[in-house]
Amino acid sequence: KIDRLEEDIKYYLSNILSEKVKNPNIDGIITVTAVKVTKDQKYAKVYLSIFNTKSKKKVLEEIRKSKGFIKRELGMVLKARNIPELIFEEDDSMEYGSYMDKVIESLNISKENAEE
Numbered sequence: 001k002i003d004r005l006e007e008d009i010k011y012y013l014s015n016i017l018s019e020k021v022k023n024p025n026i027d028g029i030i031t032v033t034a035v036k037v038t039k040d041q042k043y044a045k046v047y048l049s050i051f052n053t054k055s056k057k058k059v060l061e062e063i064r065k066s067k068g069f070i071k072r073e074l075g076m077v078l079k080a081r082n083i084p085e086l087i088f089e090e091d092d093s094m095e096y097g098s099y100m101d102k103v104i105e106s107l108n109i110s111k112e113n114a115e116e
């Protein structure tokens with residue numbers, strides 16, 4: 001049941017953030033990468049990847065300020081008795097993955113140079 005709720009929240013929040021939130025300070029590309037709901041379904045931690053913006057922190061701050069509006073919009077489309085309290089966090093796993101790719105690539109180049 002919680003898995004289904006997490007998937008629904010992820011799906012609907014993606015739509016709400018891209019189509020309903022009309023805050024000029026929320027720019028760039030925002031992707032909901034994961035949602036984790038507590039067992040009692042009172043809280044939902046929402047992980048966001050934010051790209052193509054000057055300040056990720058500013059965008060995340062503005063999304064947090066819009067939490068009431070976002071929760072109301074979610075309540076209109078989510079088929080649940082109680083809507084969990086939303087906690088927005090930045091997901092930097094994609095950036096970390098990209099960094100690790102570069103590190104591995106540089107190690108491979110160093111290895112090739114050593115073999116020559």
